[in-house]
Each structure stands twice: as structure tokens, then as C-alpha cells.
Amino acid sequence: MRRLTSILLLLALANCARPIPAGVTELSYATPYPPSHPFSRADQRWIDYIEQASGGSLDIHPVWSGALLSSDMSLEELRHGVADIGLITPIYTRGGTHLVRIQSGFYSGADSIADQVAVYRCLERTVPEIGREMSGLHVLAIQGGLLPGVITSKKPVRSLADLKGMRIRAPTELLAVLRGLGADPVNMPMGDVYSAMARGVIDGVIAPVDTFKVLHFDEVGRYFATLKVPRGAYPSRAIGAKVWQRLNPAQQELLERSASVWQAALADEIEKGALAGAQAAKAAGIEVHDIDPAEQARFDALYLEDAQKNARKLAKLDIDGLDAFRKARASITETGIKCPVQP
CATH class of the missing domain: 3.40.190.170 (Bacterial extracellular solute-binding protein, family 7)
Structure with a gap:
């Protein structure tokens, strides 16, 4: 105050x-x-x-x-x-x-x-x-x-199994998913990630490609995995x-x-x-590793399963999170975003 x-x-x-x-x-x-x-x-x-x-x-x-x-x-x-x-x-x-x-x-x-x-x-x-x-x-x-990927400093991520044992900075909504994959996720301000990676406190970060330029992650990262992490x-x-x-x-x-x-x-x-981030990563020699579509599909399923659990937990606060979850999922179709439901 x-x-x-x-x-x-x-x-x-x-x-x-x-x-x-x-x-x-x-x-x-x-x-x-x-x-x-x-x-x-x-x-x-x-x-x-x-x-x-x-x-x-x-x-x-x-x-x-x-x-x-x-x-x-x-x-x-x-x-x-x-x-x-x-x-x-x-x-x-x-x-x-x-x-x-x-x-x-x-x-x-x-x-x-x-x-x-x-x-x-x-x-x-x-x-x-x-x-x-x-x-x-x-x-x-x-x-x-932008959809984030995985930036790491010590070893590349080629599959979900490679995340096991890695200490990764991630947003709150992703912590449970990464934990279930055997990673050691942490949440910290993005402004602290550069020094944490430089000192080896963390092994990587869930972040989009622009951070190679904006946050100078090209100086502390060596690998970028194109795992498409959903964001809202x-x-x-x-x-x-x-x-x-x-x-x-x-x-x-x-x-x-x-x-x-x-x-x-x-x-x-x-x-x-x-x-600009992609250009900075290329200039720095960052290795880019694509994730197999089957691995991506597995990650997407785990992500949505956790999102639904989080929505259900809001009932404790008298908030119908499942209603919002269903409406969001119904609006995302193969032909684009539709909003068929009315209040």
C-alpha cells in the first residue's frame, strides 16, 4: 500500500x-x-x-x-x-x-x-x-x-524421454506435464533464466525461438527442440x-x-x-532437433489431460472450469476457429 x-x-x-x-x-x-x-x-x-x-x-x-x-x-x-x-x-x-x-x-x-x-x-x-x-x-x-519449444544447454532433446532428469524452467501450467515425463521442472522469472542456465542451475527452458535474440539465449543455449508446446x-x-x-x-x-x-x-x-531469433540462433550455431509427430501427439494428449484436470479443480472455488474447457475445445476445429456456443 x-x-x-x-x-x-x-x-x-x-x-x-x-x-x-x-x-x-x-x-x-x-x-x-x-x-x-x-x-x-x-x-x-x-x-x-x-x-x-x-x-x-x-x-x-x-x-x-x-x-x-x-x-x-x-x-x-x-x-x-x-x-x-x-x-x-x-x-x-x-x-x-x-x-x-x-x-x-x-x-x-x-x-x-x-x-x-x-x-x-x-x-x-x-x-x-x-x-x-x-x-x-x-x-x-x-x-x-509463438509456440514455445525446448532450449537446452548441455544435451539435445530429440524425444520426450530425453527430458527425464532435466531441470527445466517452465510456465506453471506445464509443471505437472513435465514432472510426469520425468523432468524436474521449476518456475522462475524469465529474467532469471539466462544466469541460471549460464551457471548450470537449470538445464534448459521452455521458450519460443524469439528468445534467442530478445533474451540472448543464443549465448547460453546450444540446442532447440521443436516440440510444439501449446499456449493460450x-x-x-x-x-x-x-x-x-x-x-x-x-x-x-x-x-x-x-x-x-x-x-x-x-x-x-x-x-x-x-x-530475428531464428537468425540469431543460426548465427550462434544452435542445433535444431525436430520432434517425431508421434511424440508430439503423445505430448498433446498429456497436455490436454492435465488442462482438463486443472479446469475441474476450479470447482473448489465455485468456478465451472469444465464448461470453459469444453467451449474452448469445441471452438478449435480442423477448418478453423468456430464459436458455435452462446452465453
Whole structure:
């Protein structure tokens, strides 16, 4: 609470120092990433679009590198007005977003960013609990991502059996699956992975190819296994509900319309990051090992089995996770993403 009070005071002082012209609404945008990060480049493209489309009546003031919002408390900080708009990560928040976090494990088969976003939008429309968990915020953009593989430093992964005994950094939803395959999975901030691999504390990490460039994993990794680890979409940019309510209808309509612009910019920058990562890996001589389709199918089955178990466990919190699981799975078809179910 003391940190939150200090941030609010600093923000108030900053606003006082910036005279706002008549007829212009200024909104702050906060992110934990520096301006050079692919996410931030997409954010800047969205900012440019908003300021141009509004004719200058909306002025977005970015605050980069975590100066305002933290990674683990961003939802609460936005709700309390620390920033007007911000990057949020509800899938890493420990409390209050149980279904939003768990649903990110329902996406096996939704391999593209566009498909991931479409599945989440389906759940958003048909599962009321998701709206309840995001209360106090108005979501502006959904983010998907590249399918991770396995980056290792000491020995390659050619099959699932090779994971046995390896200490691998993995996201929370993958820990049980890896444990069942005999690995020793751990969860740690991605910012700590480089040093952990360099010191031999961990043997590898579940991560997409762009991390060879963005996080310099080309310096600590030697092998990349193309195991397609499913990943889901989640709300990634939001405006505080109180700030949203102060905007006029035209401003609200513009921000709603900008969702497709922001999501397209994010997808584009992520894909550019993948190309740069692949180039960095090639230049560093990273060995790439493809996973046999039968092994991939076995992994997918284990992944979905665990996802269904996690969905069922939400009943302890009076959340119908199985309903969300079934709707997500029904929306992923061989011919694309369909959302046949209605709320």
C-alpha cells in the first residue's frame, strides 16, 4: 500500500508538470518493458494510431520500463488509477484471475496468434466468469504468442524421454506435464533464466525461438527442440474502468475500434521477433532437433489431460472450469476457429 501511495503521488506530480491543452484528453500508458522491446514497439504503433485517428484530441503519454506498473500487481494498480492504461498479465497474477490463468492451457491446436485470440474472444463472450475476474478494468487488447519449444544447454532433446532428469524452467501450467515425463521442472522469472542456465542451475527452458535474440539465449543455449508446446491468449492491455467511464462515447468507440489495430501490431512485432531469433540462433550455431509427430501427439494428449484436470479443480472455488474447457475445445476445429456456443 505504501508503494501504491508513492506511485500515485509521483503520477499526480508528473501530471501537474504537463500542461494539457484545451480539448485534449491525456491518458497515461504504463508497461514494464523498455521502448526497444517488441511489445513496446507494438504499443507505440497503437499510440500513434490513437493520436492520429482522434485528430489529436486523445494524447497517450507512455511510461516505459516499469516506472509505474509492476508485473505482478498490474491489475490492482490499474484499478487504483496508478496509470490510465497499462500492460497486464493476469495469467501470472496469483489471486483473483483463476479461470483467466487456467484457460491459457486449453488451446492445443490453436497454433497461430490469430487463432489464439479468436478462442479467447469466444470464451470472453460465452463464459461470464471471465468478465467477473476482469471487473474494474475494460480490456483493450488480447495477446497470443509463438509456440514455445525446448532450449537446452548441455544435451539435445530429440524425444520426450530425453527430458527425464532435466531441470527445466517452465510456465506453471506445464509443471505437472513435465514432472510426469520425468523432468524436474521449476518456475522462475524469465529474467532469471539466462544466469541460471549460464551457471548450470537449470538445464534448459521452455521458450519460443524469439528468445534467442530478445533474451540472448543464443549465448547460453546450444540446442532447440521443436516440440510444439501449446499456449493460450489472455487480456494484455486494459484501461481502468473509472477512467473508461470518464471518456465520451466517441473516445470509447475509438478505443474499442483500436483493439484490432493493437492486436495486429502485437502479432506483427512478435513474428518479426521470431525471425530475428531464428537468425540469431543460426548465427550462434544452435542445433535444431525436430520432434517425431508421434511424440508430439503423445505430448498433446498429456497436455490436454492435465488442462482438463486443472479446469475441474476450479470447482473448489465455485468456478465451472469444465464448461470453459469444453467451449474452448469445441471452438478449435480442423477448418478453423468456430464459436458455435452462446452465453
